[in-house]
Amino acid sequence: MxxxxxxxxxxxxxxxxxxxxxxxxxxxxxxxxxxxxxxxKENQLGVNGSFEVSGGYPHNYGASYNLNLRRKKVNLFSSYGINYNKRPGEGYIERYVTRDTVFHDRTNRNHTRGGLSTHISLGADVFFSPKDVLTFSGLYKYGNGNNLTKLTYTNFDTLNNVIGNTYRQDNENEKENNIEANVSYRKKYDEKDREWNTNLNFNLSDDTENSNISQNSIPSETSSNTEDEWNLLFQSDYVQPFGINGKFEMGLKSTLRDIDNDFSVSEPNRLAVIDSLSDKFTYRESITAGYLMAGNKTGQFSYQGA
Incomplete structure (x- = not known):
């Protein structure tokens, strides 16, 4: 979001x-x-658009454009954006346990998170009339992030002397691709607030995270997490006003969802996956639902029921 x-x-x-x-x-x-x-929604005929460049500290840079070509019956639109950011951070946790014996440890954390993200969208509005619009649109997003986390665990004895240090480093690379296609139809009527909207949306994404984890007390490990997901959505909604403030609404929605997640852990000097630390699951979802509802307003109070 x-x-x-x-x-x-x-x-x-x-x-x-x-x-x-x-x-x-x-x-x-x-x-x-x-x-x-x-x-x-751009109403002026011809070509119009905007361009934006942004910058911030530390390491936050971006550029984007938004472009429209409007004719009487068709509006073509496009946008593109690119952003690079790198966000450093640090913190620590100090812990004391005194129930049976004094135990004291500290965790120091330093991290840098960020990377490159970009998106491009294309679409068209087709105007059958001023109140009937069919819209086609497509969106592609790509992200390439690099996250480095360094942790130092320090243990102390009862006299607050250091008795041990553990160093852990997690170097993670994350790549994400997302494709979205949408077809929607909107019809407005002469009666105020009366309208019918129908939408069909398809979304396909894959997200891959690869981590190299090193620690001075145990052998290094590499982990990989791949998540592939697609969603298909159909939705249709109708709104019929009545009286001064009343509205009657009805609609139908159907969704299909498919998720495949594969997580594996291995040691760099071994090709075999460590089964006890790895898992794979698949999730399928199919939901269809409808609704009927009505609402009204009296004075400062509004109410509705479904």
Whole structure:
């Protein structure tokens, strides 16, 4: 979620809505409501766009563009962004155990996290009429991160003298690829707030993390974690207002999800995988659900039921 927000330019946002009593179609978690970010739709004919360059300390650099080509019946849009960051950090934990005997240890941590990320999106809006829009869009994201963590464990005796040090280093490389394709249709009616939205979305991603772990007290290890996932979503929602503030809503949603996760650990000087530390699992999900609900507002109070 944080990565998706970082990729949004301020010039792309039309408004930010706080919905305190969201409809079932938003699938809000908890009771705190949701934030709905509404992106701009360019209405001016011709070519328009924006370009943004950013920089920060320490080591945070980025550039992006947003481009539209609008004709009477078609709007073509594209965006691209690239970002590089490196975030250092440090900390320590001091622990005392005094139940039976005084035991004291300290953990010092130094780490550097970050890497390169980029994304590109292409799409088109087809206007059958001012109130009927069919949208096609595609998105590709790539990330290559390098994370280095150094840990020092220090043990002390009852007189606070150092009796042992353990040094551990974890050098991790993470590569991520994500492809997303979307087709959506929106129909608005002459009656205010009456609309029908249908969406079909496909998402494919793979994430590979490779770590080299070294420690002075045990042999070095390498670990690899590969996660492949795809999601298919179909959703259709209809909103029919009634009275002054009332709304009737109905919808259907169906999802398919497939996850394969493979985690393995081995020693650098041995080709064999350590079975006791490795695992592999597969997850399959298929859910179809529908809803009917109605809501209204009286004075300062709003209510709804499904």
């Amino acid at each position: 944080a990565d998706a927000l970082r990729q949004l330019q301020g010039s792309m946002i039309e408004s930010v809505e706080v919905i305190t009593n969201p409809s079932a179609r938003y699938e809000a978690e908890g009771e705190a409501g949701i934030i709905n970010i509404v992106l701009k």
